[in-house]
Amino acid sequence: MAAPRPLSRFWEWGKNIVCVGRNYAEHAREMRSAVPSEPVLFLKPSTAYAPEGSPILLPPHSRELHHELELGVVLGRRGRAVPQATAMDYVAGYALCLDMTARDVQEECKRKGLPWTLAKGFTSSCPVSAFVPKDQIPDPHQLRLWLKVNGKLRQEGETSSMIFSIPYIISYVSKVMILEEGDIILTGTPKGVGPVEENDEIEAGIDGVLTMKFKVERPNY
Secondary structure (H helix, E strand, O other): OOOOOOHHHHHHOOOOEEEEEOOEHHHHHHOOOOOOOOOEEEEEOHHHEEEEOEOEEOOOOOOOEEEOEEEEEEEOOOEOOOOHHHHHHHEEEEEEEEOOEEHHHHHHHHHHOOOOHHHHOOOOOEEEOOOEEHHHOOOOOOOEEEEEEOOEEEEEEEHHHEOOOHHHHHHHHHHHOOEOOOOEEEOOOOOOOEEEOOOOEEEEEEOOOEEEEEEEEOOOO
16 A cells, blocks of 8 residues: 655645636736636646755746745645535645746737746746645635845735635636645735846745745756
8 A cells, every 4th residue: 555645745746736816906907917807727737846945947938037926725635616615624734835937928928829838837937835734824814925035025915915715716726627635726926026037045934934945046958
C-alpha cells in the first residue's frame, strides 16, 4: 500500500493550479478591466510551482515580469459540484502564492484574443510558501497580505475585499472541473502589482501567519 502523500508538500504532487482573476475591485480597475460578475478562471501547470528556496526565473519570452500576491486555498479532498454551504469542508489549508505574470505577453494575448498560457504558465510562475493547516487560519476572509520588493512595500490588501468568497469560488470551480486533493486555488490579487527585474528580492507575508522570500534570477538557457 502506497504511503499517504503529505499535504505539507502539496506542490510536489498536486495536479491543478486554478487561478481566479480580477477578484479585487481595485486591482480590476488598476488593470483597466471591468469588475466581473462571475469568477474569471485560468490555469497554471503543476511545473509552475516554485517552493521557497528556489528562484523565480525570468521568462525568456518576456521583457516585463510582474508580481501578483495571492492567498492560495489547498484542497484536502476530491469534490465535484460542491455546495457553498459545505465548501470549507474541502479545504485542508492555505499557502501564500505569487501569480508571476509576463505582463507584456499578457497584453499581446488580450489584443489578439488568445489564451493567457504564455503569460501565466511558464516555469516558476507560481512561487509558494510553506503549507498552513486550516486550523491555523480561523477566518481566511480576515487576513492582511503584503509584498515588498528590495525592502519597499509594493502590495498590501485585505482578503475581506475579495469580490467572490472562498466557498463561492470552490463551489463555482467544482461545477466546471473536478477538484482533487492537493489542488490549489489562487484567489486573486489586491492592487499594487508591478515589475521585477533580475536580482530583485521579493518578500511577502500574511500578517501573524508567515513570511516568504524569493530572488529573481535569469535562467541558464
